Amino acid sequence: MHSGKVVLGCRFPRIIKTTSPARCYAHPALCALLPVYHSSQSDNRRKKKKQQQQSSQPVRRARSNRGSKRRRREDSTVRLYRLMGEEDISNDSKSSCGCEDGTVEAPAAAAPKENGRAADPRLQAISDAIRVVPHFPKPGIMFNDITALLLRPAVFKDAVDMFVERYRGMRIAAVAGIEARGFIFGPAIALAIGAKFIPLRKPKKLPGEVISETYILEYGTDCLEMHVGATEPGERVVVVDDLVATGGTLCAAIKLLERAGADVVECACLIGLPKYKNFYKLNGKPVYILKDSQLHSFARARWRNWIGIGEQ
Ligand SMILES: O=P(O)(O)OC[C@H]1O[C@H](OP(=O)(O)OP(=O)(O)O)[C@H](O)[C@@H]1O
Numbered sequence: 001m002h003s004g005k006v007v008l009g010c011r012f013p014r015i016i017k018t019t020s021p022a023r024c025y026a027h028p029a030l031c032a033l034l035p036v037y038h039s040s041q042s043d044n045r046r047k048k049k050k051q052q053q054q055s056s057q058p059v060r061r062a063r064s065n066r067g068s069k070r071r072r073r074e075d076s077t078v079r080l081y082r083l084m085g086e087e088d089i090s091n092d093s094k095s096s097c098g099c100e101d102g103t104v105e106a107p108a109a110a111a112p113k114e115n116g117r118a119a120d121p122r123l124q125a126i127s128d129a130i131r132v133v134p135h136f137p138k139p140g141i142m143f144n145d146i147t148a149l150l151l152r153p154a155v156f157k158d159a160v161d162m163f164v165e166r167y168r169g170m171r172i173a174a175v176a177g178i179e180a181r182g183f184i185f186g187p188a189i190a191l192a193i194g195a196k197f198i199p200l201r202k203p204k205k206l207p208g209e210v211i212s213e214t215y216i217l218e219y220g221t222d223c224l225e226m227h228v229g230a231t232e233p234g235e236r237v238v239v240v241d242d243l244v245a246t247g248g249t250l251c252a253a254i255k256l257l258e259r260a261g262a263d264v265v266e267c268a269c270l271i272g273l274p275k276y277k278n279f280y281k282l283n284g285k286p287v288y289i290l291k292d293s294q295l296h297s298f299a300r301a302r303w304r305n306w307i308g309i310g311e312q
Pocket residue numbers: 178179180181182216217218222241242243244245246247248249250
C-alpha cells in the first residue's frame with residue numbers, strides 16, 4: 001500500500017504543500033485521499049501537540065487553530081458555490097447586509113445561503129410564502145405553489161425587485177416569459193427594466209406565424225411556441241419562469257430564442273428544485289434562482305399533511 005506522502009507527492013505536487021485538509025475540501029477526489037494524507041502527518045502532529053501541551057499558553061493556541069480551520073472551510077464552501085456558476089458572491093454578501101465596509105453582521109453571517117449568496121433578508125419571506133403541496137398534480141410530485149406569494153403584495157414586489165436589481169443596466173432588450181407562470185413575473189420585470197416582453201406560449205395560442213419546440217416535463221411532454229419576428233437577431237434576452245425542475249422547459253425556450261438569433265443572457269426563476277441542481281446551466285446558459293426548494297420544505301409539507309393541517 002502507498003503511503004500518503006508518496007501518492008500525493010507524485011500525483012498532486014501542489015497539494016503536498018497544503019497544511020490543512022480543509023483547503024482540499026472542494027474536490028471530492030482529493031477528499032477521498034485525505035485520510036491517507038492525514039496518516040502520513042499524524043506523527044508530526046502528535047509531536048506538535050505534545051510541544052503545545054508543554055508550552056505556556058496551550059489553550060489559546062488550540063483555539064486559534066480551530067478558528068483558522070473554520071475560516072478555511074468557509075472559504076472552500078464559497079469556492080464550491082462558484083463552481084456551480086454563481087458570480088459576485090462576495091459582492092452580493094456585502095450588499096445584502098447593507099454594510100458599506102463589507103463587514104458581515106452576526107445574523108447575516110449565520111443566515112442560510114441561497115445560491116452561494118449570503119441570504120438577502122427578503123428571501124426568507126419569499127421562501128415562507130411558497131407552499132409545497134404533496135402529490136399534486138399526481139402522486140409523488142411535491143408541487144411548489146406560488147399563489148400564496150401572489151396574495152402578499154409586499155413579498156411579490158420583493159421577488160420582482162430582486163430580479164429587476166439583477167437585470168437593470170445589463171442592456172436587456174427583451175424578457176421572454178414562459179406560459180403560464182412566467183407570465184406572472186416576466187411583464188413586471190420587463191416594464192421595470194425598460195425591455196419588451198415576449199410571451200412563449202403553449203401550442204395553438206398564438207395567431208401569427210410561429211416557431212415551436214417540444215420538450216419533456218417532470219409530469220408529461222409539452223411544447224412552446226413563439227411568434228416569428230418577436231425578437232431581432234443579436235437582441236439580449238432574459239428568460240423568466242417561476243420554477244426550474246428538469247430544465248426541459250427552459251431549454252426549449254432557449255432553443256426557440258436562439259433559433260430566432262437572440263442572445264440569451266440568462267434564465268431567471270423564483271424556485272429551483274434541489275434534485276436537479278447540477279443541471280442549472282442549461283444549454284450553456286446560467287440559471288439565476290432566488291430560492292432553492294429546500295428538502296426541509298418537503299419534509300415540512302409531508303408533516304403538515306400527516307397531521308392534517310395542510311401547508312400555509
Ligand atoms: O423544469 P421543467 O421540468 O421543465 O418544469 C418547469 C415548468 O413546469 C411548470 O410549468 P407547467 O408545465 O406545469 O405549466 P403551467 O405553468 O402552465 O402550470 C413551471 O411553471 C415551469 O414552466
